[in-house]
Amino acid sequence: MYPEVIIHNTVSLDHAVRGFEIDLGLHYGALLALEPGAVLAGSATARSGIELFTDVNETETEADRHRPEVRPDDPRPVCVIVDSKGILKDLLHFYRNMEHTKDVIVLVSEATPEDYLDYLREREYPFIRRGKDRVDLKGAIRELGERFGISRVVSDTGPDLNDVLIREGIADTISLIVHPVVVGEGEKKLFGRAGGRTALELRKAVPLEQGTVHLVYAVKK
Structure with a gap:
């Protein structure tokens, strides 16, 4: 799908x-x-949103390091962020805590720094790795449908x-x-x-x- x-x-x-x-x-x-089913944003837009609307110095808590339970009947969309370069390292908890999204999924590539992938794994952020030097967006969106059952993606980005x-x-x-x-x-x-x-x-x-x-x-x- x-x-x-x-x-x-x-x-x-x-x-x-x-x-x-x-x-x-x-x-x-x-x-x-x-x-x-998903709201899509680029990493630059996501970072600027943090800087504009939150206190960027707010550190993550222990609870922020764990993926919240995602209920099948939760009508809220997931937040999907394209971040091949890992510029949102140590900042994704701001999106995890947003009240109008139920989960955060990150799209990365083969060129994504390994320490950023470790950060995602340790904090239980689901990620899709597609593309060599940058994210293969078409393939990653297809995987969103196949793995997570998402039928509609709406971009909210630059x-x-x-x-x-x-x-x-x-x-x-x-x-x-x-x-x-x-x-x-x-x-x-x-x-x-x-x-x-x-x-x-x-x-x-x-x-x-x-x-x-x-x-x-x-x-x-």
Whole structure:
């Protein structure tokens, strides 16, 4: 079983992902309405989330070193983080303790440092090792479905990982919360390095608060 993959993001009218005030309530309300089995993020986005919203100096407790019980009837998604370089070593407990996720799974590659793999094993973080120099994202997502029974993956991450999802033909759907603002030059744009032309089919356009719009497109393959 290969999971359905949905790219979800909040952007300005000119597709900037920063440089304007994001309505987190709208963003995560729309994300959870997609009913993800897993929420996918890159390690840089995950680390910046820790730095923005938590005390990065908060050390892990003994309980943080053990995988919590995962109940089959728990409706919360798992948090899946792509971290081939191991930059979240000693930081993953922040995600383990998040109330809206039930587990943390890490995607790594053959090039991932061995001490990071030891850190994952010692703390009982499930991980998927695919790819030589970087994570084979298509293969890793397939394994998410096969090993963990995940049928829908929704990305909540920055442009780099989303570009890969488009460039490698992984994404099935694009969900965008568009804010009525033009950021202009100097900010990174979504899909700036997504490769060649990708045809889309509009599935939904819903006006939201204060001029924002929720757009949902199917990716034509």
